[in-house]
Amino acid sequence: MATAAAGALGLLWGWLWSERFWLPQNVSWADFEGPGDGYGYPRARHILSVFPVAAGIFSVRLLFERFIAKPCALHVGIQDSGPYPNAILEKVFLSITKYPDEKRLEGLSKQLDWDVRKIQCWFRHRRNQDKPPTLTKFCESMWRFTFYLCIFCYGIKFLWSSPWFWDIRQCWHSYPFQPLTSGLYYYYIMELAFYWSLMFSQFIDIKRKDFLIMFVHHLATIGLITFSYINNMVRVGTLVMCLHDASDFLLEAAKLANYAKYQRLCDTLFVIFSAVFVVTRLGIYPFWILNTTFFESWEIIGPYPSWWLFNGLLLILQVLHVIWSYLIVRIAFKALIRGKVSKDDRSDVESSSEEEDVATNTRSACGSSSSNGANRVNGHMGSSYWAEE
Numbered sequence: 001m002a003t004a005a006a007g008a009l010g011l012l013w014g015w016l017w018s019e020r021f022w023l024p025q026n027v028s029w030a031d032f033e034g035p036g037d038g039y040g041y042p043r044a045r046h047i048l049s050v051f052p053v054a055a056g057i058f059s060v061r062l063l064f065e066r067f068i069a070k071p072c073a074l075h076v077g078i079q080d081s082g083p084y085p086n087a088i089l090e091k092v093f094l095s096i097t098k099y100p101d102e103k104r105l106e107g108l109s110k111q112l113d114w115d116v117r118k119i120q121c122w123f124r125h126r127r128n129q130d131k132p133p134t135l136t137k138f139c140e141s142m143w144r145f146t147f148y149l150c151i152f153c154y155g156i157k158f159l160w161s162s163p164w165f166w167d168i169r170q171c172w173h174s175y176p177f178q179p180l181t182s183g184l185y186y187y188y189i190m191e192l193a194f195y196w197s198l199m200f201s202q203f204i205d206i207k208r209k210d211f212l213i214m215f216v217h218h219l220a221t222i223g224l225i226t227f228s229y230i231n232n233m234v235r236v237g238t239l240v241m242c243l244h245d246a247s248d249f250l251l252e253a254a255k256l257a258n259y260a261k262y263q264r265l266c267d268t269l270f271v272i273f274s275a276v277f278v279v280t281r282l283g284i285y286p287f288w289i290l291n292t293t294f295f296e297s298w299e300i301i302g303p304y305p306s307w308w309l310f311n312g313l314l315l316i317l318q319v320l321h322v323i324w325s326y327l328i329v330r331i332a333f334k335a336l337i338r339g340k341v342s343k344d345d346r347s348d349v350e351s352s353s354e355e356e357d358v359a360t361n362t363r364s365a366c367g368s369s370s371s372n373g374a375n376r377v378n379g380h381m382g383s384s385y386w387a388e389e
Contacts, residue, residue: 017044021305022231027176041179042232046189053193058201061143069139076260078135086122088112093126138259140205145252147194148245154190155242158183164235168292171235172300184234191241192225224313231306240289240314247277267335274332281321290314 019028032041088111092100100108100123109116162184164170199218202211228237254269293311301307 023306024176024301024304031177041177042229042234044230046185047192047226047229050189050193050196053189054196054200057147057190057193058197061197061201064143064146065139069142070135072142073135073138073259078138078259086112089119089122089126093123098123098127134259138256141252141255141259145249145256148249148252151187151190151194152242152245152249155187155238155245158187159238159242162235162238165239168236168239168288169296169300171233171239171292172297175297175301176232178232178235180234184238187238187241188225188229188234192222192229195222195225220313224317227306227310227313231310233310236289236293240285243280243285243289246280247273250276271332271335274328277328278325281318282325285321286318290318 017029023029032043089108092104092108097104100119105116105119108114108119112119159165195218199215199222202215202218225237225241228234228240250269250273254266254273257263257266257269290311293314297307
């Protein structure tokens with residue numbers, strides 16, 4: 001029995017790492033055992049180093065959000081406070097109802113000697129405490145903005161001195177015997193580790209309606225980066241990663257402006273993001289990246305099984321680009337027509353948005369609106385999904 005199981009595992013392992021699938025004709029895994037130059041050639045075992053790096057990135061994120069992002073949020077006026085405590089109202093909220101009717105409100109008003117509107121305001125603020133606070137969303141976006149900006153700057157600096165940035169056909173010359181450099185290795189490992197950290201942190205971050213979509217997206221991104229590393233398509237992979245990072249930090253900046261209620265800045269950044277997104281995803285990506293992966297690579301190295309899969313994944317990515325671009329352009333167009341960015345149709349309006357609209361309508365009765373809960377989309381950009389693609 002043990003021998004049969006071992007044999008089955010051996011067959012599965014051999015099929016998973018089949019040279020006929022992963023490598024061009026007349027190339028074997030043994031050909032990559034040589035030292036090459038720099039860091040040698042990409043090997044599957046290098047991927048294991050991603051997990052401790054991902055854990056380190058997550059630890060840095062926690063420190064960043066606590067000691068940098070949160071003070072910045074408080075500085076721009078985003079509060080981290082709920083309603084003042086009241087034992088009687090808290091007991092009613094937890095044990096009886098979160099939405100007291102008129103009769104119960106009048107009874108509580110007499111019991112506490114409070115105005116009915118003051119009690120309504122307390123319950124609304126208390127309900128918002130159970131929903132995603134703006135402060136938390138600001139800290140999450142500020143972390144992503146910082147990482148995306150830093151990794152984009154690093155990518156531009158690295159690619160500027162790389163020959164395939166200026167002549168993209170260099171991605172295929174001498175393929176697959178293209179040795180790693182330290183800069184390329186660190187670029188790939190950091191990008192992959194960041195997406196692994198997002199994959200795990202999704203389970204403790206604010207839960208949004210697009211949770212499953214983003215989970216699948218992160219999984220696909222990790223798969224594509226890992227796949228391109230194992231079969232040494234890292235040169236074109238760096239171009240794809242940098243191209244996507246070009247618009248991501250702009251989106252996060254727009255979301256930060258939205259949470260801070262800087263309306264004009266939010267609208268301006270979102271329009272800039274929309275322009276960069278469309279140019280990079282519908283212009284540069286298909287006519288530069290897909291052109292070289294489909295046609296120039298066919299001419300230089302010819303197709304083989306993993307080549308078809310790699311290009312298939314890139315083509316699926318382009319389909320997503322078209323869909324997202326349509327939705328983003330529609331929002332940006334409405335912003336130019338109406339003078340403000342309207343609700344994002346793509347998916348990230350938390351379930352608390354309707355509650356926050358109610359809070360806005362009763363603002364005069366309460367004296368002020370709660371900073372917790374989902375951000376209002378009336379006059380403000382709907383936040384949080386746009387860059388996660």
